[in-house]
Amino acid sequence: MLNAEPLQSIIKCLTITLEISIIFFLIFFPTINRLPVFRVLFRIGHRITTMMLPVSLPLFFVYVFTISGIMIASKFSSLPFNSFLLAFSLSTKIFLYTLFPALIIHLTCLLIMSILKSTHKIQYERFGILSQWGTKTRAYKRAINWVPVVSEKLLPVLKSLTTNRPTLNILAPAANDGTEELDLAQSFSQLTQRKIRMQTSDASPMKHQKTLNTPTVEFTYEQCDAFELPNKIKELQDIIYDPKGILWFTFGKDKKLLPALQLFYNLLTHDGIVIIDAPDEQKRNQKKNRHRLYFGMKLRYYCESSTYTHIEKAFKPGSAASKLFTLEKVDGLSGPYGMVILRKVPADTLNQRKKEENVG
Known part of the structure; x- marks a missing residue:
């Protein structure tokens, strides 16, 4: 069971992220040009995911080094192997539940703005990523x-x-x-x-x-x-x-x-x-x-x-x-x-x- 946990985490994260992005698209695509409240929420969501991306990238490298350390340490340590596997599972979840959702939601935002041809207008509006420009x-x-x-x-x-x-x-x-x-x-x-x-x-x-x-x-x-x-x-x-x-x-x-x-x-x-x-x-x-x-x-x-x-x-x-x-x-x-x-x-x-x- 423990050996399958990282793979299960990946599948679960991808499934949840995909479902959220579809719901996000279905909610905001038809509303951001009609309902001001939804347009504001969209700008906030876009800004949060944009800010998460540069934060998630360092976490990715931390994740890579963590895995490398786990693989090396498991060969020389007297601790039970399950302890290292647990650390591997935890680091995998941290990585998956930060970078993947931020990236997918961010790409969904870009897709919506691109289709509606309103990328630059939305970014400069209040709460937009460039609103303080x-x-x-x-x-x-x-x-x-x-x-x-x-x-x-x-x-x-x-x-x-x-x-x-x-x-x-x-x-x-x-x-x-x-x-x-x-x-x-x-x-x-x-x-x-x-x-x-x-x-x-x-x-x-x-x-x-x-x-x-x-x-x-x-x-x-x-x-x-x-x-x-x-x-x-x-x-x-x-x-x-x-x-x-x-x-x-x-x-x-x-x-x-x-x-x-x-x-x-x-x-x-x-x-x-x-x-x-x-x-x-x-x-x-x-x-x-x-x-x-x-x-x-x-x-x-x-x-x-x-x-x-x-x-x-x-x-x-x-x-x-x-x-x-x-x-x-x-x-x-x-x-x-x-x-x-x-x-x-x-x-x-x-x-x-x-x-x-x-x-x-």
């Missing part, structure tokens, strides 16, 4: 003095804009809570000695910065989808500030990227620009900080790839994206401060290209 990233940027450093290096870019208006119009269509955007507006105003009109929005409901109107900064916030902005924006914008925002969520796929670029193109002045993030890619470091984010710890670097990494391949010479914007890295910014400018191709140049294509 905005707060933790802003805290990291404050720690490295990000706004003053970036503002100073962006000053030549701001001065290159030909607008003669006393107010510089900036739009941030995916501003999260607007904290960083307000800090930038105040910094830009001080550096350029011009009034900054910063209009911010985000599609997700959240606590955000309040409206502010001073002689130097006019700041507004509105919850809305970015593609609703043409109906809400009264003036063309000099700058669209979009780090980890609308363009990031296109993942560089033309089907999503081109409509977003066309939206920005239509919202900008004739020589307007889009500012996006382009820090150095440190995949290993990003992965570590992603796990730190899962556990609510301080970030020591960014935990995601940059917008520039997602979209740069779409701007090959002759591509549809390159006909709307050109990419320029901001001089003097590297490491966690890296930024890239998308400079709008003038309308007359764009029209000339279209004529040449039609003739061809």
